[in-house]
Amino acid sequence: MESINVVFFGTTSFSTAVFSTLLEEGYQVIAAVCQPDKPVGRKHTLQEPPVKQFAKEHGIPVYQPVKLSAEAETVLNLKPDLIVTCAYGQLIPVSILNAPEYGCLNIHPSPLPKYRGGAPIQRAVMNGDTSTEVCLMEMAERMDSGRVYARIPATIGEDETASELFDQLEEPARQLIREYLPSYLKGELPGEVQDESNVVIAPNIKREEEQVHFQNEPLPQLYNHLRGLLDEPMGYGLLEGKRVKFARVRKLETNQEQPAGTILGFADHAMRIAAEGGILLVYELQMEGKSRMTADAFYNGSGRNLIGKRFD
Numbered sequence: 108m109e110s111i112n113v114v115f116f117g118t119t120s121f122s123t124a125v126f127s128t129l130l131e132e133g134y135q136v137i138a139a140v141c142q143p144d145k146p147v148g149r150k151h152t153l154q155e156p157p158v159k160q161f162a163k164e165h166g167i168p169v170y171q172p173v174k175l176s177a178e179a180e181t182v183l184n185l186k187p188d189l190i191v192t193c194a195y196g197q198l199i200p201v202s203i204l205n206a207p208e209y210g211c212l213n214i215h216p217s218p219l220p221k222y223r224g225g226a227p228i229q230r231a232v233m234n235g236d237t238s239t240e241v242c243l244m245e246m247a248e249r250m251d252s253g254r255v256y257a258r259i260p261a262t263i264g265e266d267e268t269a270s271e272l273f274d275q276l277e278e279p280a281r282q283l284i285r286e287y288l289p290s291y292l293k294g295e296l297p298g299e300v301q302d303e304s305n306v307v308i309a310p311n312i313k314r315e316e317e318q319v320h321f322q323n324e325p326l327p328q329l330y331n332h333l334r335g336l337l338d339e340p341m342g343y344g345l346l347e348g349k350r351v352k353f354a355r356v357r358k359l360e361t362n363q364e365q366p367a368g369t370i371l372g373f374a375d376h377a378m379r380i381a382a383e384g385g386i387l388l389v390y391e392l393q394m395e396g397k398s399r400m401t402a403d404a405f406y407n408g409s410g411r412n413l414i415g416k417r418f419d
Contacts, residue, residue, distance in 0.1 A: 111188035116195040124277035125193040128284040211246035220301040222309035223251035230309040233335030241279040254298030257287040268337035321368030326384040330358040344418040354391035368418035
């Protein structure tokens with residue numbers, strides 16, 4: 108492999124799949140840039156991003172600017188020949204985009220120009236899409252607007268969650284590095300200009316989007332909404348003023364006459380909730396202030412007393 112200095116930008120587990128492939132393919136990754144450590148749990152314990160953990164395991168320096176635009180000089184001083192990004196989480200300043208000899212490339216999991224933005228996988232699942240792509244693309248000043256050098260298609264299963272789709276798309280992301288990055292570096296990929304008339308934005312999930320509304324969402328829409336939020340942050344419904352997160356669900360399309368949101372009962376290891384067009388089957392859930400539990404455990408606790416109650 109040609110000896111060029113690569114700086115990798117990424118934060119998540121999905122990013123790590125690309126990062127590890129760069130190393131496996133012999134690229135000289137001289138540094139990694141990721142988001143700052145994040146407080147998690149009730150004790151707000153700082154947790155290192157997966158990319159940081161991986162970089163440390165391989166002796167690669169890690170930089171975690173709170174605001175990249177304010178610390179661009181740190182990256183520029185590394186003098187990268189190529190920058191590769193994947194699910195980093197911040198916009199890359201123009202000063203950095205223009206610096207490397209071989210430019211800046213991004214691995215983006217959507218059929219561009221559809222789903223530009225920070226939540227392409229979640230939005231695809233929430234919208235009930237049955238297919239997607241992973242793209243090798245040029246980084247540009249406007250978000251996800253650069254030329255597309257290669258695309259690999261993928262299907263989205265009817266019951267697939269966002270986290271499962273992330274896992275499925277790791278291999279296409281790796282394939283882009285293995286099969287197409289060498290051709291890009293040789294100047295053999297002209298790139299495809301995106302059609303601006305077909306742009307669809309996929310913004311990060313807002314806090315208020317985590318709530319599902321049984322009265323306003325027919326069963327297919329409700330089910331897709333929840334799949335797109337699994338396993339993180341998990342969608343929730345309000346029951347007697349308390350949040351109930353839905354951790355594992357399925358849908359049953361059938362005729363039922365109860366008002367949407369009504370807890371119909373428990374059967375076959377699932378809590379059954381009425382919805383417009385059928386029944387939402389909840390196999391695992393998390394009550395506000397409690398740990399995640401199975402529907403059976405919930406029934407044996409307070410769940411049996413909630414039959415007939417109704418989610419907002």
